[in-house]
Every structure is written in structure tokens, then in C-alpha cells.
Amino acid sequence: MFKNILLPTDGSDQSLRAAQLGIAIAKQLGARVHAYHVLAPLAAIAYFSDSIRHSPEDYRSEAVSRAQRQLDAIEALAKEADVPFDGGYTFDKRPYAAIVGAARQFDCDLIVMGIHGHTGIDRLVMGGETNKVLSCSDIPVLVCR
Numbered sequence: 489m490f491k492n493i494l495l496p497t498d499g500s501d502q503s504l505r506a507a508q509l510g511i512a513i514a515k516q517l518g519a520r521v522h523a524y525h526v527l528a529p530l531a532a533i534a535y536f537s538d539s540i541r542h543s544p545e546d547y548r549s550e551a552v553s554r555a556q557r558q559l560d561a562i563e564a565l566a567k568e569a570d571v572p573f574d575g576g577y578t579f580d581k582r583p584y585a586a587i588v589g590a591a592r593q594f595d596c597d598l599i600v601m602g603i604h605g606h607t608g609i610d611r612l613v614m615g616g617e618t619n620k621v622l623s624c625s626d627i628p629v630l631v632c633r
Contacts, residue, residue: 490514494596495523496587496621499558502602506632507562510600511569513630520572522594523562525555526583552577584620591627599629 495510497503507523514521530547559575566573574594580586591599603618622629 490517490598491519492594492596492598493519493521494587494591494594494599494627495521495562496583496590496599496601496617497523497525497558497562498583498602498617499525499554500602502633504561504602506600506602506630508565509630509632510598511562511566511571513598513600514566514571515569520574521562521566522590522596523559523566523573523575524587524590525558525577526586527551527555527577527579528583529579529581548579551579583617584624587617587621588625588627591625596627599625599627600632601629602632 490513493510493514495503495507497507507521511521513519528551555577559577563573563575576590578586578590587599587601590596599621601618601621603616618629618631622631
């Protein structure tokens with residue numbers, strides 16, 4: 489049924505739980521998982537206000553290091569489950585668009601992602617990345633809480 493599953497991660501507990509579920513599904517179906525992290529580019533205002541203390545290279549290096557740690561954690565889970573794994577990251581100011589783009593790039597037929605613990609009306613009015621992925625993806629999305 490599903491052969492390539494995208495696991496977007498932001499490092500939260502919710503995204504890690506979603507990754508665990510995605511890996512379990514992949515194991516049962518003999519699918520491959522693709523973990524993906526979207527990094528926010530260094531904003532111009534932040535650059536100018538912090539230019540004395542932080543260079544763009546420092547920001548980029550730290551952001552990539554943080555992303556790699558998150559991808560490594562998911563890779564360890566996939567290895568433990570004996571599920572084929574790929575991981576990657578990108579810089580984009582629109583994470584939802586990067587996630588949908590990655591799903592297409594990796595020929596994914598399912599996206600498994602977490603949502604923060606909002607309930608009721610908060611969930612309806614929140615413009616979170618998961619809701620944006622749901623609204624613009626033609627690929628099925630499994631949302632985990």
C-alpha cells in the first residue's frame with residue numbers, strides 16, 4: 489500500500505511519536521521512511537540586531553547541527569526496527585511547502601506528522617504547519633497527537 493513514508497520532524501515530542509508510528513507502519517508494509525527537517529532561514533532583522541554576536545555561518549552551523557541530531561534520533565529508531573531510512577533537511581521560510589515538496593521529491597505516498605496538543609477551538613484557529621500541509625497536500629497525511 490505505502491512504499492515511501494515522509495516523517496517531518498521539528499524535534500518535538502509529538503513529531504518523535506509520529507516518527508515512531510510511521511516507522512511501525514513502514515515495518516509492517518515493507519516501506520522506506522524519509523525523515524525531513526525544515527530549518528528557518530536567518531531573518532534579516534535577526535541578522536542585523538545580532539550581527540555583533542552571531543554571524544550567519546554560526547547560525548547555519550548550529551541549525552544544521554540541531555537538525556542532524558533530530559534526524560539521527562529517527563534514524564536510530566528506523567535501524568532498530570530494520571526499516572530503510574533516508575534523512576535530510578532544508579532551509580525554507582515556509583515549512584509546509586518544503587514538507588509537501590520533499591514528499592513529492594522522495595515519491596512519498598504518505599506523510600506522518602505530529603500536531604501540537606491543541607484542542608477544540610484552538611485547533612480550528614491555529615495556522616500550524618500541520619494544518620497547512622493538510623490543506624495543500626495531495627498526498628495522504630496521517631496526523632498524530
